[in-house]
Amino acid sequence: MRPSQAIIDLDALRANYRLAASLAPQSQTMAVVKANAYGHGAVAVARALEPLVPAFAVACSEEALDLRSAGIAKPILLLEGFFSQDEIALAAANNFWLLVENEHQVEALAKTALPTPLTAWLKIDTGMHRLGAPLSQGIRLYEQLRACGHIRQPIVIASHFACADELDNDCTARQIQRLKQFAHSISSTTTPPLSMANSPALLGWPESHGAWNRPGFMLYGSSPFADAHPAADQLQAVMSFQSQVISVRTVPCGETVGYGNTWRATRDSIIATVPVGYGDGYPRHAPSGTPVLVAGQMAMLAGRVSMDLITLDVTNLSGIAIGSPVELWGKNLPVNSVAAAAGTIGYELLTRMPGRLRRIYRAE
Numbered sequence: 567m568r569p570s571q572a573i574i575d576l577d578a579l580r581a582n583y584r585l586a587a588s589l590a591p592q593s594q595t596m597a598v599v600k601a602n603a604y605g606h607g608a609v610a611v612a613r614a615l616e617p618l619v620p621a622f623a624v625a626c627s628e629e630a631l632d633l634r635s636a637g638i639a640k641p642i643l644l645l646e647g648f649f650s651q652d653e654i655a656l657a658a659a660n661n662f663w664l665l666v667e668n669e670h671q672v673e674a675l676a677k678t679a680l681p682t683p684l685t686a687w688l689k690i691d692t693g694m695h696r697l698g699a700p701l702s703q704g705i706r707l708y709e710q711l712r713a714c715g716h717i718r719q720p721i722v723i724a725s726h727f728a729c730a731d732e733l734d735n736d737c738t739a740r741q742i743q744r745l746k747q748f749a750h751s752i753s754s755t756t757t758p759p760l761s762m763a764n765s766p767a768l769l770g771w772p773e774s775h776g777a778w779n780r781p782g783f784m785l786y787g788s789s790p791f792a793d794a795h796p797a798a799d800q801l802q803a804v805m806s807f808q809s810q811v812i813s814v815r816t817v818p819c820g821e822t823v824g825y826g827n828t829w830r831a832t833r834d835s836i837i838a839t840v841p842v843g844y845g846d847g848y849p850r851h852a853p854s855g856t857p858v859l860v861a862g863q864m865a866m867l868a869g870r871v872s873m874d875l876i877t878l879d880v881t882n883l884s885g886i887a888i889g890s891p892v893e894l895w896g897k898n899l900p901v902n903s904v905a906a907a908a909g910t911i912g913y914e915l916l917t918r919m920p921g922r923l924r925r926i927y928r929a930e
């Protein structure tokens with residue numbers, strides 16, 4: 567079989583979750599498994615984490631239903647709430663928690679009769695300006711939700727950060743302050759439960775830890791920060807994107823490699839070909855020079871990424887032959903490094919891994 571595959575280390579996943587939870591011992595830590603668990607396979611990831619986590623989060627009810635069909639029983643927060651009224655009864659019946667942010671959603675919730683109570687969280691816009699009720703409307707929406715007999719109390723107040731990965735940017739402190747002030751304005755005696763922290767905030771902004779934290783990316787083992795960070799650097803990569811060399815050739819000085827002849831040998835060069843390309847989730851925009859590990863040695867991409875193949879300059883490496891193991895990213899080559907070379911972020915590379923690539927799950 568084609569040797570390209572993603573090995574998914576479920577023990578590393580669980581260790582990362584335990585690290586996340588241990589950093590915020592006063593909080594409940596849900597596991598965000600949206601977008602097919604950031605490309606790792608939502609069902610397998612949720613099954614591995616279910617004994618550890620109090621709840622999951624996904625983007626929408628389609629993703630949540632896939633988990634229910636697979637037998638996942640824990641509550642599932644829908645980060646984008648609901649889009650049509652018929653999803654409200656579906657949510658109540660399936661214990662999906664709804665994150666709501668506007669008056670249409672709150673009114674729809676108020677007028678839907680339900681046989682079972684429903685959990686709804688209110689999202690407040692503290693500065694991201696993408697989703698969330700403006701601070702000025704938040705209290706009215708909160709009171710409306712509170713008046714619904716079929717909504718569980720207390721209602722969690724949530725917000726999302728724009729710059730939590732920038733530890734020297736005071737925008738996050740301002741967002742935290744705004745949400746805390748908002749919660750205080752609701753009731754100065756019993757502040758409602760809060761939920762703010764994504765991965766970078768869980769790691770880097772302890773003041774943001776609330777009743778519920780919502781880490782995603784860090785569970786998959788990469789740092790959300792550009793720079794070294796003591797806790798983030800303990801995370802273990804969950805996905806190892808692997809393949810093998812299937813062809814080796816000598817390319818004389820002056821000859822070119824690949825589509826568009828974009829790479830030219832400046833000396834007699836040894837080129838190794840690997841059966842992985844943008845059809846397998848390797849980024850087409852990765853330029854010549856992007857690092858790839860071959861038999862534990864650092865090689866460089868040479869020429870354009872094709873749909874099914876890449877070519878590597880292995881001239882300086884020793885012992886490279888057909889069958890030599892290749893790591894595109896994983897435990898020895900951080901996905902963030904490949905992402906940086908390709909002008910994107912690790913989040914995108916993991917999340918866009920296509921179904922074509924075989925995923926192999928490993929655990930002790």
Ligand SMILES: *Cc1c(COP(=O)(O)O)cnc(C)c1O
Nearest residue numbers: 598645726764765780781782783
């Ligand atoms: C995706 C998402 C998260 C998780 O963010 P990470 O940076 O992956 O930890 C948390 N909250 C919301 C609202 C999200 O959309």
